[in-house]
Amino acid sequence: EAWFKQMRGYELKHGRVAMMAIVGFLGQHFWRFPGCFDVPDGVAALKTMPASANMGCLFLIAGFFELRILGERETEPGNYGDPFKIIDNKLIGGYDEKWRNFELSNGRLAMVGAIGTIVANGYTGLDAFEQWQAAKPAVIAYLKTTLPYSP
Numbered sequence: 001e002a003w004f005k006q007m008r009g010y011e012l013k014h015g016r017v018a019m020m021a022i023v024g025f026l027g028q029h030f031w032r033f034p035g036c037f038d039v040p041d042g043v044a045a046l047k048t049m050p051a052s053a054n055m056g057c058l059f060l061i062a063g064f065f066e067l068r069i070l071g072e073r074e075t076e077p078g079n080y081g082d083p084f085k086i087i088d089n090k091l092i093g094g095y096d097e098k099w100r101n102f103e104l105s106n107g108r109l110a111m112v113g114a115i116g117t118i119v120a121n122g123y124t125g126l127d128a129f130e131q132w133q134a135a136k137p138a139v140i141a142y143l144k145t146t147l148p149y150s151p
Contacts, residue, residue: 005076012100013066015107018114025117025128042121 028041036050045051120131 012103012107015104015110018107018110021114022110022117022128025114025121029127029129041127042125043118044125 025042032039033054036045036054039045039048039051046055117128117131121127124131124134126134
C-alpha cells in the first residue's frame with residue numbers, strides 16, 4: 001500500500017512535468033525568454049550557453065521546491081491541498097478522485113507525447129509545430145487511402 005502510493009505520487013509528478021514540457025515545446029515556436037532569441041529549439045538548446053545555464057538554474061530551483069517546500073505540504077500522493085486558497089468550499093470543485101484520475105490520464109498521454117517530441121526533435125531537428133507540418137502530407141495521403149474503406 002505504501003509503495004503503491006509512493007509510485008502513484010511519482011506518476012502524478014512526472015505527468016505534471018510532462019504536461020508543462022508539452023506546453024513548452026509548443027510555446028518555444030512562438031515565444032522566447034529575453035536573451036535566448038538565437039538559441040535553437042528543443043534538444044539542441046541544451047548544448048548552447050544561455051539556455052543550458054538557464055536549464056541548470058531551473059533544475060536547481062525545482063529541486064529545492066520539491067525537497068524543501070512541497071514535501072511538507074503533501075497530504076497524500078500529489079495532493080498539496082489549496083496553497084493559494086482559491087477553493088473555499090467543495091461547490092466549485094476540489095481535488096477529488098475524479099480530478100486525480102483525469103490528471104493521471106492526461107499526464108500519461110503527456111508523458112508519451114513529451115518522449116515522442118524529444119525523440120523526433122533529436123532525430124529531425126524540427127520543433128513540435130515543424131514536425132506536424134512535415135507530417136501533414138503523409139497524414140493526408142494516409143487518410144485519402146484509408147477513409148473510403150472505413151465503415
